[in-house]
Amino acid sequence: MNIWHDIDEGLYLLYFCRRAFYNEVSITWKGLQRLTMEPSSIELADLVERTLLPGLELESVQPEEPVLVKELPGNWTKLGAGNYAGVFTHPNLHDEVVKVYAPGRPGWENELEVYRKLGEHPAYSSCRHAGQRGDLRYLILKKLRGKTFYQCLVQGLTIPQQVIDDIDAALDYARSRGLYPHDVHGKNVMVSEGRGLVVDVSDFLKYEPCSMWDDLKKAYSYLYSPLMSNNPVPVPEWVLNGVRKGYRLFRSAHS
Ligand SMILES: Nc1ncnc2c1ncn2[C@@H]1O[C@H](COP(=O)(O)OP(=O)(O)OP(=O)(O)O)[C@@H](O)[C@H]1O
Ligand SMILES: [Mg+2]
Structure with a gap:
């Protein structure tokens, strides 16, 4: 942290408080804490x-x-x-x-x-x-605070249907912003307090079609829901890695 940066942040805080005083912006205690305590991107x-x-x-x-x-x-x-x-x-x-x-x-x-x-x-x-x-x-x-699908399976944690619906909606949102959801697999989606998150978007500019999320949803409907949703059991990592490698071979043989 350097002195100019401190002065800069101090001046900004004074300016913000002045605007709050004249009701130009509303200020809450939580907001003030964030403003003063959140590290700036320069510090990060x-x-x-x-x-x-x-x-x-x-x-x-x-x-x-x-x-x-x-x-x-x-x-x-x-x-x-x-x-x-x-x-x-x-x-x-x-x-x-x-x-x-x-x-x-x-x-x-x-x-x-x-x-x-x-x-x-x-x-x-x-x-x-x-x-x-x-x-x-x-x-x-x-x-993002949550567990990936992969971690949920390894730890025997439930993946609710709501999570699938949230991720579907999030992927539709990405399409509406001109992106192409790609590489949406079990380590790239998360469960967070019963809601779905997408953790990795690095391939969303790739135009070519990707069936990973649709295949994952099929596995969820035909295997996970009937067998595990009410009674999830931990799945060993070697089984999941075997499925991952088998899936890759299957996809490369059928593309
Ligand atoms: N924003 C985030 N918050 C919390 N954890 C994260 C975040 N981004 C990534 N992770 C964790 O790190 C892991 C690897 O990150 P990520 O999937 O972005 O890497 P990658 O190399 O692009 O992956 P891929 O092989 O799928 O392309 C994720 O599976 C997740 O567990
Ligand atoms: Mg990833």
Whole structure:
């Protein structure tokens, strides 16, 4: 944090309080707390570029498998990893996560563009900052609090029908913003207090059709609902990984 930044924030706060005094804007205690306590994107970027990126080692060994996190600096925790990026959190981050693309993996600019087109929607995250240091590109995203479908299956947690309906509505919303929902699989959708969220939108600019969400919904209707919805049991990860690999083979044979 530098002194000019402090002065800048202080002046902005005074200006805001003056407008509130003259009733130009309404102010609540919670709003004031957010205004004074939420770290700015400059502070967030500084935290990421000073404490995470210099010690982070990420590798994409195979494009079809999650990236490997070989080194992670103290205080940072891995929240998840996909085929393109690792996602991390830090005790000073309350509402954000940091998604870092593995060197050589594409998609950073596209994901930024998708968030720009999506705007604010309750079923999606949003992007607070995008940056690059050396060969590491990162996004600071709003944190989504929930469990992915994959985690729900592993832990034996219920996935209600409402969640499926919410995700359908969220994908329709994305289409209405000129996007093409793509790669919507069990690690990219979440259950959060009984509602559905979409956690990964990085491929929503791809025009070619993708049947993953429709296939997942079929599995939900024909397998999950009759067998598990009233009595969910934990499914071992090796079973889910076998299903994932089998599904990929099936799809490549039928495309
Ligand atoms: N905004 C977020 N809030 C909370 N957790 C998140 C967020 N974004 C990602 N995650 C977690 O990190 C994991 C990996 O992130 P993400 O799916 O965006 O990576 P990816 O490399 O683009 O994945 P894919 O292989 O599906 O393309 C997710 O499955 C989820 O568990
Ligand atoms: Mg993903």
